[in-house]
Every structure is written in structure tokens, then in C-alpha cells.
Amino acid sequence: MTTRYKVMPGPEHFLPPSAASMGNSLPDPGQGHIHGSIVPEEQAMEEAAKQFLAAKVPTIFPGPLVLWAWNEKAAKKAKAIRHLFETLKDCVASTQTPMLIPMPDYRPKYPKINPEIEINPNHPNLTIWHNKIDACIFVGVHCHQANLSLKIIRGGTDCYTIAMCAQAGHEDAMLSVRDTTADKILRLADWVKKLKGTVEPPK
């Protein structure tokens, strides 16, 4: 299944449309999407790993659903995310700088947020590490806040956005998988390890 509207790295527009309003659909279980086209989940996972291995600053943004110990599943996911980050660090070249920047809550922070420490979901294009991040993964972010941030990032930056969603996925990311569990996060780490050395790192 394809869509006419491609969700691509920006900067796209002063106020980009939501992908759903352009007719993009969410994947069904077992599927993911790349740029709005529905693909088998494993294909999306492989592409996510490639994008991360090709980025100068591949960054994981874990959200409140995994940063706070709501339940055992959240704690398990947090450990899997840490494993993904460590795997990434092991697999990239010295020219790459993997980052792990938490999004612990959704409060707008005034007068300013420290972009060295955390992402502000309401100011993402201004506050993600001085806009130097060229690929990111959202994981454990509530769907509504994730969609807002993903769309604003697409509007104002050229960052490649990936969303690992515990629910139905995100059309406003350039790539998304759904029903994310700790095992699925570990599988992405396996893809990163498997593709190590096969993707040309940035110069």
C-alpha cells in the first residue's frame, strides 16, 4: 500500500499538515511504515537501523512511559533502550556521536530549557541539542505528544524521525513500528549489530 504524501525529512513547511489528514494510514499489527508506505515490520526495523548507523548524531528520546517505573513492562523497556544505546555506541564510527536524551515530562519550561540535558516536546526544533541531531527514535512517548513533536521536527529541521510506538504507530514520523515491546527494542539492537560495517558512516 502506498500513499501520495511522503513523510520526508524537512524542513517541510511553516506549519506542515498532519500526515493522517493527507490520507496516510497507520500500519496494522505486524507492519510498519516508511515515509508513509506500509511495509512488513521487519523491513521497517532494518531501515531504522540503517538510518541510525548512517547518522552523525543518532539519538534516542525515551519518554515518560519508559522513564518512570509505572509497571514491570516499563522497567523492562527502559533496560532494553539502554541496551540499544550501548549497542549503537559499539557499532558506530568515531565520527558519530550517539546520544540518549530523555523526555521526562511534557511541561513547557520557561524561560528556557537546557538542550544539553533534555528535549522539550513543545519546542523540539529549537531545543534538541541545538538542532544538530540528524536521526532520532521516539520511544515511550505518549502518542499525542509524540505526534506533535514529530510534526514540528519535520516542519523545522532535517532530522530523520523514527517512532517505536507501544500502540498503533505514528504517521507523522518518517518511519514507525507499532506494538513495541522490550523484545522489539532488543530486536532493533540486533539489527544495528547485524548491519554494523555495512552502512557508510557520515564524513
Added chain:
Amino acid sequence: MATQSVIGQKNNKGQTFTDPRYMMHEAERTPSFFTGSEVIKEAIRRASCDVMIAYPITPQSEAAALIGELFAEGYIGDYFRGESEFAVMSQCAGAAFGGARVFTTTAGPGTMRAMENFPMWAGARLPIQMIVTCRGINSPLSIQPDTLEISYLMQTGMLVWHAETAQDFYDWILKGYMVSEEPDVHLPLALCCDGFFVTHTKDMVDLTPVDMCLPPYDPYRSPVPCMDMECPPVRMMRDPFVMKSNYISYATHASWQQEVWAAVERSRKHSIAWLDGLIDTENTDAEILLLASGTAVSQGREAIEILADEGIRVGLVKVKTLRPWPGEEIIEATKNAKHIIVPEFNVTGWLAREVKATIPNNERVHAGPHVCGGMTMPPEIIASEIKTLLGIKVQTLSARGS
């Protein structure tokens, strides 16, 4: 999922939490002769609602009172009367913010009085279900059927469905929770019917087994956190970014609104699955099509029969959901039609306007007949309007009954 884990368990009334697809599509049904208000009660008996908040206004008062009986019987977690419709809808928001499955009913001026809450519900992604038993909203006062209030609800970001019959009503109350509670949707639903015509008339309705009920709402699937005013991650309620005057604050608010309407779009897939399509059609190869929602569909069916007896073939499009709007379905269903007749129970013709904005060659749309303020719409009126449109001479209706 918590929702899945309770399937097969019993609630404190002995009802079994049942897979909704089995309950709605496969379980044996019992034909029953009920008013629309009684049907609302029977649906809510099986809906595992946590909270119902009530306020009297005709013609929904009876349903609200009947659900009070359900509370007395122990089928609902909490039930109380608000101070006004505005208060009711605010209290519904509070209950939904806290993670409850919420139900309420309203009508006419009550809907209008509470209107400020509806975009707030949608913006806060609260999957509250509100029955709207439509009636007149303007001065001079009328308690009679009139669907004008629906046109206001259509711009709020809520899902808006328009039931034709008591059977629609029964099924859609239960299915409505399944659609509006999907995490990619998670929006309030205004389930509308034409007051009195549906609420106060009796009809045969096939009910699902009384010992089965929906699984409870699972707030952990919400796309936004449950509200806690003091603790992260939700303290933004008292740190609203909208209070700041800068580009990114405005952009965030704009994106927020877009996300609400994106969720309406996402409901399309789920609504199609649960309602078996956003529209129903009959004989869309006919050159004349009657397109309607609510009880105007029922009147249209009778008009189609009258015209068939006279050798005039007319097809039918029944619009079930107004939000999401079935644009592509209507374009497809009307592609062969030379004349599209849109009868409505309101003065402005909002449905005809929506159709005109949707289809190519919209001069084919004939907005009418219209009645409002409680007038009935006899099928003969619709048949007569169609014949006039076709250039066929008709008798004046003032001669009827003489």
C-alpha cells in the same frame, strides 16, 4: 493489555466481560420492543460505564432518569446530577481525565449551553460518549425534533454519528466506545438521534445477551497521561504553553489542533470495521439518489417506495458518520446520479452543504426538502419534491385529508 486480561471474568453484577467483536457480531440477540430511551438504558447496562452524569432537558431526560435506575441496580460506578449542562460536561471531563469510562446525554439548548466543553474534550483526547437527542435550539422555544445542533458539533473535533433507528442507537452506543477508545483515536463521540422520533417511539430492537458486557476502559492505552495536577508528566495543565506569546507556542497549539483532526481521520478505519462502512447504499445505479442521515433516511425509504409504485426509480445513501466525513464513499456512491436529493430536519441544510463541498458537479445536489422546529416530513413531501424536480406535475399537499 488490561482490557484483554479481563475477558471471561465477571463483574459484580455477574455479567461476563466479553470480547466486543463476539458480543456485537456473533452472540445471540433477543428481539425486544422498546422506546429509544429504554434502548439507551439497555445499551449502557452492557457498556461497563464507570460514571454517568445527568441533567434534565427534554427529550433526553427519560434516558438520563432510566440510567439512574441502572445506578440503583449497581450497573454503573457513579451517577449524579450536575448543576447545569455546562457543569455536567465539565464534570464528565474530570471523570474522564481521571481514567473513567463516561457517559452522558443532552439535547438542544443543553448542547449549546455546554458547547465550550466539546472542543476541550477533543483537545484533551477524552473518549467520553454523549448522546444527543436533537431538538430545536432557537427562540421561540421548541422541544420538538430539529437537527441544527449537529452542525455545531461537527466543528468541535468530536466524532459525530447520526443514528436512524433505535437499533442503530443500541449497537452504536456499544461500538462507539470501541472506536473512540482506540489509542490512535481517543476522542469523544457525539452519538446523535432525532429527538422524540427515536427516543419516544417504540421499535423492535435486537439486544445482545444481558449477561455479557464490554471490557472496561483501559486508561493506560490513552495517548495522553491521566491527569494529575501536581505531578509530572502532566503538570503542564497549570503551565499552559498557550499562555506564552511566541512563535513556537502558537505552532505547538496549531499542531495540537491538527492532531485532534488527525485522530478523527484515524477513526475512519475503526468506524468502517465496526459500522460496516460509513454509509449504507441501495440502488446507487439509479439516476436519482436520496442522501440523508438520521430519521430523514426512514422517511426517504418510504418516499422511494411511493415513487417506485409510480415507476420512478430512486436510490438511497444513508450517511452514518458525519465525523469522520465519508467523502470518498459519497463521491463513489453518487458518481452515476443526475439528481441528489438531501432531505433534512433543519433550516440551514448543513448536510447538503457538506455534500456539495465534497462531490464534483455539485449542481446535482438538491438541498431539500427541509422541515424544522418539530415539523414532520411526510414521505409524500419528499416524493413530491423529487417529482417537481423532474418536471412532473404534483398535487398541492394542502389538499391532503380533504
